[in-house]
Amino acid sequence: MNRQKSFTETRQTGVLYLVPTPIGNLEDMTFRSIRLLKEADLIAAEDTRNTIKLLNHFEIETKMISYHQHNEQNRQNDLIAKIESGMTIALVSDAGMPSISDPGFELVQSALEKNIAVVPLPGANAALTALIASGLSPQPFYFYGFLPRQNKERRAVLEQLAKREESWILYESPHRLKETLKAIEKIIGSERKIVLCRELTKRYEEFLRGTVLEMLEWAEAENIRGEFCLVVAGNDQKIAEDPTWSKFSLKEHVEHLLTNEEVSVKEAIKQVATIRHLPKREVYAAYHELK
Template sequence: MQKQSSFKGSPISGTLYLVPTPIGNLQDMTYRAVETLKTVQLIASEDTRNTQKLLNHFEIKTPQKSLHEHNFKERVPELITLLQQGINIAQVSDAGMPSISDPGHELVVACIAEEINVVALPGATAGLTALIASGLNPQPNYFYGFLPRKKSEQLTVLNTLKNEMATLIFYESPYRLKQTVANLAEVFGSRQAVICRELTKVHEEYLRGNLVELASYLAENAVKGECCLMVAGSSGSRKDDVSAETAMLSLKEQVENLVKTGMKPNQAIKTVAQNNQVKKQVVYKNYHEILESAD
């Protein structure tokens, strides 16, 4: 067991401050975050060039050292030594919270192992900010972050999450969003979902609908900017996960909507059969308009 008293006593070593930075709008920088960056002796930055723009805007003169996924093995020991010498260090990522889909966790773990105080400042984070305006149930929620890039690996992960009853939160690149939403529709069916892009910026936009509708939209419309993707949790019944609007569509129309997203007809037929809890042959015959032969 270990006990940390963040603001009591006089620790021999320095303190690591985890400082969130704006995810788009510079006005989201807090007074405390600015003051912390001014008073520490060093800033550990994911990208020093990007952070320098922020420092220039707030007239912060504190020097930086880079700390990212490619150099953390060498840099973390250096930073631990400085902290043990009494140097206070602030850690920042390019946007939002350090360690949340960004570098930082390794330094935190190393500090805890060396009994160096770690103090987190509250501030901007994309996932929860987008969630509370999404219209989806905010509690409980399950933050996943970035899914694997390869389709096979992504489908494997999604299949492990399809029975999760919490609202799911993903981050995604605009270049992979189309395929990711199509994969979600393939695994989750027509569950409600929301895409938020360019959060806090002038072009902030929310796209709300079911996964099939969103996949169909993305098949014909490109999106720009970093995206936060939220999907309603499972209701506990596959049939209940199908929206009322989708339930009103014929089986043929449901298959056609999935095919429009780029899904192959055979997979679309299988997905619609699962969503509606009917045999695959029934959907196949509806889609291909095969009439039952008379006895």
């Protein structure tokens, strides 16, 4: 068992502080975060070129060292050794919480293996900021982050997310947003509620609330800019899965639900689309084409 009392122990080593930084608005930096960055012996930063702007703004003169995904394996042992020698190190990412879609997790693991105290600070986080203003159910929720880039892996992840009953949260860059929305529509259909949160806490902060189809239409017509957080409504449908459905055509599957479940044609089409991970319009067309 590893037991840590963050503020009541006399330590033989230094401390690793996890310090969140603003996700856009510098006023979101806490007094405590500023103080600890000033008091630390060293700041480990995801990108020193970005962090120096923050340090200059708050007149923080603490020495920095880089710690990012390309050097974290080599840098990790060096940082642990420095903490074991008594140094206090503050870990920061470019924006938000260290370790959340940013470097830090492996360093935390290594520190704990060496019985080094890891002390987190509360602060800015894009996922929670988006969630509480989305208008979708905030609890329970499921945070995923960035989807895989490869189509096969991304589809597999979305197929699992589509079944979740809680709201789920993704991060996405502007140049991949349209592709991601198309993948989401293909898996969960066009009617699920979704919120696109753009440039959170910044001057051009924007929330777009609607269906997957509406967001895809918006993305097709816009010159997309800014970093996005996507909040997707959970699956609230009672799905009548039948192990024999794979033998049915789409039309037969709809008719099977109409015969065996007390549902309308609209609801049967929606359930078949969900079960088969198809756009609702595809099931609708298959059902009505011979009518």
